[in-house]
Amino acid sequence: MLYKRMPIEKESPEEIGYDNIKYNLSESSVTDIKMSELNLSLNDLKLEYIGHRGKAELRQLIVKDCNNLNKENVLLTNGAAGALFIINTSLLTAEDHLIVVRPNYATNIEVPRTIGCSISFIDLQFEQSWKLDSQKIAAAIQPNTKLISITSPHNPTGMLMSEAEINEIILIAEQHSIYLLIDETYRDTCFKTPYPVTATKSKNVISVSSLSKAFGLPGLRIGWLITQDEILLERFLAAKEMIYISNSALDEEVAYQFYVAKEKFATSINQKAMLNFQLLKEWLHKETRMEAVLPQGGVICFARFKEDLNIDTAKFYNTLLNKYQTMVGPGHWFEMPDSYMRIGFGWTDDIVFKQGLENISAAMIESLN
Numbered sequence: 067m068l069y070k071r072m073p074i075e076k077e078s079p080e081e082i083g084y085d086n087i088k089y090n091l092s093e094s095s096v097t098d099i100k101m102s103e104l105n106l107s108l109n110d111l112k113l114e115y116i117g118h119r120g121k122a123e124l125r126q127l128i129v130k131d132c133n134n135l136n137k138e139n140v141l142l143t144n145g146a147a148g149a150l151f152i153i154n155t156s157l158l159t160a161e162d163h164l165i166v167v168r169p170n171y172a173t174n175i176e177v178p179r180t181i182g183c184s185i186s187f188i189d190l191q192f193e194q195s196w197k198l199d200s201q202k203i204a205a206a207i208q209p210n211t212k213l214i215s216i217t218s219p220h221n222p223t224g225m226l227m228s229e230a231e232i233n234e235i236i237l238i239a240e241q242h243s244i245y246l247l248i249d250e251t252y253r254d255t256c257f258k259t260p261y262p263v264t265a266t267k268s269k270n271v272i273s274v275s276s277l278s279k280a281f282g283l284p285g286l287r288i289g290w291l292i293t294q295d296e297i298l299l300e301r302f303l304a305a306k307e308m309i310y311i312s313n314s315a316l317d318e319e320v321a322y323q324f325y326v327a328k329e330k331f332a333t334s335i336n337q338k339a340m341l342n343f344q345l346l347k348e349w350l351h352k353e354t355r356m357e358a359v360l361p362q363g364g365v366i367c368f369a370r371f372k373e374d375l376n377i378d379t380a381k382f383y384n385t386l387l388n389k390y391q392t393m394v395g396p397g398h399w400f401e402m403p404d405s406y407m408r409i410g411f412g413w414t415d416d417i418v419f420k421q422g423l424e425n426i427s428a429a430m431i432e433s434l435n
């Protein structure tokens with residue numbers, strides 16, 4: 067495979083350097099947690115090779131509320147990104163076709179593209195409130211379609227599909243005997259997803275998630291995939307073993323101890339994000355040069371300059387970062403025009419967030435043609 071770096075990763079805040087960004091509104095996760103907040107007990111941990119599927123107790127906890135699933139349906143991976151790579155490379159070849167929603171987290175598009183698959187994009191529209199029309203998916207099916215790939219709650223828009231909408235897509239996958247990959251990385255993030263993990267619904271569904279976004283643990287690199295199909299899981303395990311054998315013993319133990327106590331953190335994480343969400347709504351109300359469909363999931367909003375605004379977008383992003391030390395996720399991270407931007411409201415405190423929004427307004431005024 068001929069790898070090419072994705073703009074969302076190449077230009078990410080951690081690559082630019084966190085110290086160069088005072089107002090970081092580009093993150094799609096909640097505030098990163100420090101080890102000292104976790105009250106861990108790690109001294110007896112042996113840094114040995116560990117079970118390749120991942121720590122059994124953690125896998126069991128992940129599906130605790132899923133009636134028909136148990137730990138054998140879960141494979142721990144190196145973040146959700148690791149799961150997406152394993153699934154795409156295990157299921158797809160250059161002869162295969164897949165259907166993928168756009169905009170999207172880049173990995174969901176770039177991995178199949180790098181494999182050489184033919185891709186039908188389902189382009190979501192601002193004007194349709196970023197809603198996914200399942201009929202478009204049905205119409206895009208071809209004889210060599212192997213996979214439908216969707217994300218809900220959605221990055222970068224924060225849109226949440228309803229259970230009925232998801233059921234329609236599952237039916238399409240079942241009718242054609244193909245897989246539905248649903249990236250649910252944002253399902254536990256602040257607005258609670260009001261239905262069970264989608265993999266509980268059908269043998270054709272593969273769910274992906276991680277600890278990164280909802281809990282602020284992206285540096286742990288712990289994610290997972292879930293499937294009812296244990297033979298398929300064995301295939302994914304083969305891929306994982308070829309790439310990195312197992313996760314890190316240290317990461318898994320920290321993840322497990324965190325997961326047992328995770329509810330202790332949820333309230334304050336939620337309050338902080340919801341306070342910022344309120345600030346975002348107030349800013350969007352008064353900032354009449356911008357518009358957005360308000361999110362229903364995640365801690366992200368995909369706003370845009372109003373169409374009649376004549377703005378030099380290159381100057382805008384340059385001014386925003388270099389003069390105002392403020393960063394948002396530009397549209398091109400998601401194969402969209404740079405008049406769109408992803409604003410993350412879960413990561414910073416309210417004072418920083420509010421100033422970051424004011425900085426967007428200031429950089430916008432300075433970049434008008």
Ligand SMILES: Cc1ncc(COP(=O)(O)O)c(C=O)c1O
Binds near residue numbers: 148221277279
């Ligand atoms: C939709 C989506 N899936 C997966 C990932 C990767 O997350 P992780 O840190 O769990 O690898 C991201 C990260 O931005 C994402 O937005």
